Amino acid sequence: MFNAVTRYFSEFRILKSASKDFWLTNAIQFFDGLAYFSMITVLALYLTTNCGFNDMDSGVWVGIYTLYITAFMFAVGSICDVIGIKKSFYIGIGLLAVARLGMGLSPEWLRGANLQLTAKGFIIIMALGTAFMSPVTMTSLRRFTSATTRATGFNVYYLLMNVGAILANALVVDGFRNGFPAIAKRLGALHLPQGALDFIGNGFGEVKGNLAIFDFGFVMAIGALICVILLRETNYAEPSERLEEAHDAKRPLSIFMEVWKEKAFQKLLLFLALTIGVRLVFTHQFLVMPKYYTRVLYSDFELGLANSINPCIIVIGLIVLIPVINRFTTVRLIIIGMAVSAASLVIMAVPLHWILTIPFIHNVTQAYLFIILSQILVFAFGELIFMPRFTEYIASVSPPDKVSSYMALSALPTFISKPINGFVSGILISRYCYDGIRPKIETGNISYNQSPEFMWMIYLILAVMSPIAVIALKNFLTQQKPEAVAATIEEGSAS
Amino acid sequence: MNKALWILIDAVILFAVSTFFVLVANLAFSGLKGKTPKDDPIVTAITQGNMKELEAAAMEGGKVAALLDAQGRTALMRAAYVNLSGDTLLAAADEKRAAMIPLLLEHAAPLDQQDHDGWSALMWASWSGLPKVVEQLLAKGALHTLSDAQGHTALMLAARRGNTRIVQRLIDCGADPASTTRTGTTARNLAQTGLLEYPDKQASYQEILRLLAEK
Known part of the structure; x- marks a missing residue:
């Protein structure tokens, strides 16, 4: 087992030569993964508890969310080929930021049918934003890795995606909804402010916790946006691919x-x-x-x-x-x-x-x-x-x-x-x-x-x-x- | 530009096809869907512990009295139910829910109505471990003699769950520790079962067994 672990990670040494843009793409994916995996865990609960959907409707709308992601994904690959990586990232992250913030805040201001209609609108916007992320990230990773580093580059991407899923669930979801009572007890000896200890010990509870997870998603979108600003779109690891991609754009x-x-x-x-x-x-x-x-x-x-x-x-x-x-x-x-x-x-x-x-x-x-x-x-x-x-x-x-x-x-x-x-x-x-x-x-x-x-x-x-x-x-x-x-x-x- | 236009057209087609699938699925399932009642804003306000919203929703004439979900539960029953493991959270929920009981009763929520399995609001609160809600319901005259389809009374449910304060309050109100379920089980038997199943609540169950033995 030790050998398998060493072998797996020794492959990553090859990425020393990878560009800053490759790591920025991974950072974007990591931020988005934290937001996505924490959001998807609570989405059905959020629709029921925070927006008043019954079980039937919340199931339907989570289904619709995944359906539209699949539908939009067919189109996004071609859109990305036409408008480029950075603009695609801006559109995707922008849509996600709006939708997540909207879903985090609207239950504070709206009620009943108005809230439910707004939530449905944001779900469709969020589906469009989510559909952008995966194909653009794939194109970006491919562009910023050479033929020799590509396989390892995708391994890193897959590893970080799963690490993001672990952290999103174990820390973000439980942290905001329930807190960590055992940790709060230990921190009690450090004389931290009571408010901080209460939050660590109990989180925000189910209702506010769900909203905080969407707000957290908005903050992650901002983090991802900063990484996109720093990205150099034309920094091809394999210059020969520059020409190939220019002719690639197809009708979805x-x-x-x-x-x-x-x-x-x-x-x-x-x-x-x-x-x-x-x-x-x-x-x-x-x-x-x-x-x-x-x-x-x-x-x-x-x-x-x-x-x-x-x-x-x-x-x-x-x-x-x-x-x-x-x-x-x-x-x-x-x-x-x-x-x-x-x-x-x-x-x-x-x-x-x-x-x-x-x-x-x-x-x-x-x-x-x-x-x-x-x-x-x-x-x-x-x-x-x-x-x-x-x-x-x-x-x-x-x-x-x-x-x-x-x-x-x-x-x-x-x-x-x-x-x-x-x-x-x-x-x-x-x-x-x-x-x-x-x-x-x-x-x-x-x-x-x-x-x-x-x-x-x-x-x-x-x-x-x-x-x-x-x-x-x-x-x-x-x-x-x-x-x-x-x-x-x-x-x-x-x- | 031409290429971008085609992409846009295809994106619209994909959106339309997806929406078509949703509408077809909605139509196909409409028969089954129609049997599931919509969650009322009253239930949402109760779940969120939002007193202000509950007041606003309750003001809409007759809604509280008429509310009945697919399991035959009233607004009062929904307010009397939580399923929490932490004592701090449970105490906070008890406080919030207890404040809702008088409001719901003022708006004609039926006090002793039973759901499809025969549970009343008092029984839901006794199982949930909400002593303040139990207090409110008993103060308004809720019947502690009602039993569910299996023959469980509120006292039995509280004893089964190890809710000491509620057992004490129900005994004080005259609940009968000797009454039995359809299989002949008493509240004492249920507390003994609880003691075996949940050793971490040993102190509560032993106190309940003492209270029941005193009667």
């Missing part, structure tokens, strides 16, 4: 028009559609889990800490496990990874009294903590196996000259499923995981078919369909020429 829909009649693309779409069930589990993390955690446990549950476990495992897994996992074939790993991810829901779907028979579990709180922790661990392991190979599969089935088009369009099936999942999650939460269900569970007023476990059974059935369908159609999906696969994997990993 042209890539779809180019490939939609191709057999390979249709086959890819089928594969992606088959995997929707299990990929929806990823969206549960922000659509369902925050409400599930705070309702079956308690409202002041440290949901940030729970949500930081997944990126922690991903970071460790990337360093230690990937070299081992990579010995297996892509399709086999996708199937295993999907099966493991789907299996993570099994423990959530079994009747609670089964969990209560486990010797070291004595009460409902411990039972739910066990369920939640087990799901997070198993799911993270599945994700670790599944996600990197998923991207590789898309690259491998694409014709060599159209890898990026296929990559961009791989979001199509989730584009359709996102609003549907928003509605479904809203309906299921309002029926099986409503605010106030915990006392009813503890006093035996809830039967299995009225319980949160039943909700997970529905999701489990949807998720299990994916690996089964892929196994059933494995031969059809993997028919391709070996030389084309080799060429496309090479190109896919380079891009």
Whole structure:
């Protein structure tokens, strides 16, 4: 394990030669990641608690937010090619700053239908801003890294993104909502002002804490904006790419028009559609889990800490496990990874009294903590196996000259499923995981078919369909020429 | 310029297609959606602990009296429920919620109405551990004899959760420690179960067992 860690980090030495602009891009991404991951954890709770959306509507609007991000992302790559990196960053960060500040402040001034309408408007603005960040960051990283430093540069980006997710959840979400009582106790001896100790010990509480997370997002946007000002857009690490990029700008829909009649693309779409069930589990993390955690446990549950476990495992897994996992074939790993991810829901779907028979579990709180922790661990392991190979599969089935088009369009099936999942999650939460269900569970007023476990059974059935369908159609999906696969994997990993 | 125009047109098409999907999904789910009542501003004000907003919302004639959510809970029940683990937070919530009870009752919130599982506002407050809310409800004449579908009374729920002050107050009001659930369980049995399940609240449960034994 020590060797794996040393090997992973020794690669980063190559980045000594990377330009200041490469590090500024990473700083922008880090600031934005802190804001995004803390915001997405509380978005569904914010819409319900701060804006008065019911469970149904909050689910729908979180779904709509992710849908518009996917839709806008198709267009942003081309916009960035036309107007350039800095202007794209300015637009994206500007939109995010306005939306986050608006969402942080509007519940202080507006009420009822006016507040809800305003929140919906800001969600659409925020989706547009969020859609800008990822493609522009990718273009920027590519521009500021040379052919020799590119792979390592993207590794740093991925590592920082996950570190941002860990800090956003463990420090920002829990810090603003609940504080850190244990730390406040220790700091008590230092004679700090009472106000500071109160904040460290209790945070702002759920209602003000949610708003503070959006305000924090605004501050992060300002930090990112300062980095953009310092960015030198024309500082290409590979001067030869300057000319290539100038001719790259395309109509956003042209890539779809180019490939939609191709057999390979249709086959890819089928594969992606088959995997929707299990990929929806990823969206549960922000659509369902925050409400599930705070309702079956308690409202002041440290949901940030729970949500930081997944990126922690991903970071460790990337360093230690990937070299081992990579010995297996892509399709086999996708199937295993999907099966493991789907299996993570099994423990959530079994009747609670089964969990209560486990010797070291004595009460409902411990039972739910066990369920939640087990799901997070198993799911993270599945994700670790599944996600990197998923991207590789898309690259491998694409014709060599159209890898990026296929990559961009791989979001199509989730584009359709996102609003549907928003509605479904809203309906299921309002029926099986409503605010106030915990006392009813503890006093035996809830039967299995009225319980949160039943909700997970529905999701489990949807998720299990994916690996089964892929196994059933494995031969059809993997028919391709070996030389084309080799060429496309090479190109896919380079891009 | 021409290229930028095409990009803009495509962006508008993508926005329109996304919106179309949302509208189709909305239409497809409208049957199920219609059965989920909208959250009322009264509930939002209660959740946020915002007394000023609650006053404003309650002024809209008849809303407090008519409010009923999908589980059959009234505004009073929503005010009587919190699910917090920290004692400091619980005490603060108790203070805020207790101030809301007289206002809701003034606006004709039904005092002893029971939700779909048979819980009254007093039962919600007894489970939640809100002694000041319990005090307010009892002062207005809330019935402590009501029981839910399983036969739990407010006293049993408070004993199950280890809420000592509430158990004491309910006993003082004449709640019967000998009454049983449908399976024959008493408040004492429930406190004993609580003691086994939550050893960290040992002191509270032992005090409850002492109070119940005295009666």
